[in-house]
Amino acid sequence: MNKEEYKKLVKKLTPKEDKLKNVVVAFLIGGLVGFLAELLTEILINCYSFERDVASIWVCITVIFFGSISTALNFFDNLVAKAKMGLILPTTGFAHSITSSALDYKKDGVISLGSNFFRLAGSVILYGMVSAFFLALLKVIIYG
Numbered sequence: 001m002n003k004e005e006y007k008k009l010v011k012k013l014t015p016k017e018d019k020l021k022n023v024v025v026a027f028l029i030g031g032l033v034g035f036l037a038e039l040l041t042e043i044l045i046n047c048y049s050f051e052r053d054v055a056s057i058w059v060c061i062t063v064i065f066f067g068s069i070s071t072a073l074n075f076f077d078n079l080v081a082k083a084k085m086g087l088i089l090p091t092t093g094f095a096h097s098i099t100s101s102a103l104d105y106k107k108d109g110v111i112s113l114g115s116n117f118f119r120l121a122g123s124v125i126l127y128g129m130v131s132a133f134f135l136a137l138l139k140v141i142i143y144g
Contacts, residue, residue, distance in 0.1 A: 022084045029086025037063060060091060067095030072103065097121040 001009075037059050044055035070076040076096050080087050087093060097120035105116040118125065 025082075026084040026086040026089075029083040030089060031086075033063075033086065033090050033092065063091045064095040067092035068099040071096045071099040094121060094124065097124075 040062065041052070041055045041059050044050040044058060045052060050058070067076065070079065070092075076087075076092075080096075088096070098117065101119045101121070102113060102117055105112045105119075108116075
């Protein structure tokens, strides 16, 4: 079997995805996550007299906690298989990437765990910091 025949075979056997359905599901699930986060924020503000800033921090911590716990209990990937990008893009996806790296290297000891903790999320952090630096520099140049 040559390379072209192999490519044709792979294309024929690769399952087709319903992209429109995936987009709608991701939109609805991501919206539901956002709605629940906003609902929790409003509950903290109205029922427990939190300031909006403090309530937002607690909601973020709660979302990170549930993303990490669902990864540790090994059902986050099953949820993502059904919810698509609706769960990966919010804060839960970032928590999942860090927790899964930690779980992958836990057997290698503390040194290995520490050096591999941000293996998946490290590039996101790096490029986020670099782009934030350049945007802040641009703002200083434009606005003084």
